[in-house]
Amino acid sequence: MNLKNLWVFYTMILLPMPLFYFPGRVHGNYFFFFLVTYFFLYVPAIKALRLLQGGKIKRADIWKALLPWNTNQHPGYLYFGKH
Numbered sequence: 001m002n003l004k005n006l007w008v009f010y011t012m013i014l015l016p017m018p019l020f021y022f023p024g025r026v027h028g029n030y031f032f033f034f035l036v037t038y039f040f041l042y043v044p045a046i047k048a049l050r051l052l053q054g055g056k057i058k059r060a061d062i063w064k065a066l067l068p069w070n071t072n073q074h075p076g077y078l079y080f081g082k083h
Contacts, residue, residue, distance in 0.1 A: 003050040006081045
């Protein structure tokens with residue numbers, strides 16, 4: 001999938017959010033687990049893939065982009081598509 005496209009990037013980020021509703025109705029701990037997993041694993045992985053496909057980081061440095069504070073080095077490209 002081409003995460004260089006801004007619409008695809010935002011769709012990949014926002015698509016799982018409605019899925020939090022159903023486990024949260026069953027038990028609050030499931031909601032918390034999915035929320036933490038989403039914010040600390042899923043979103044940084046999608047951001048890292050976008051930066052990798054855009055040529056902003058190298059494949060060897062992808063682990064650095066998985067740290068939550070490290071993707072803020074390229075906010076213009078990441079969120080607005082500016083090169």
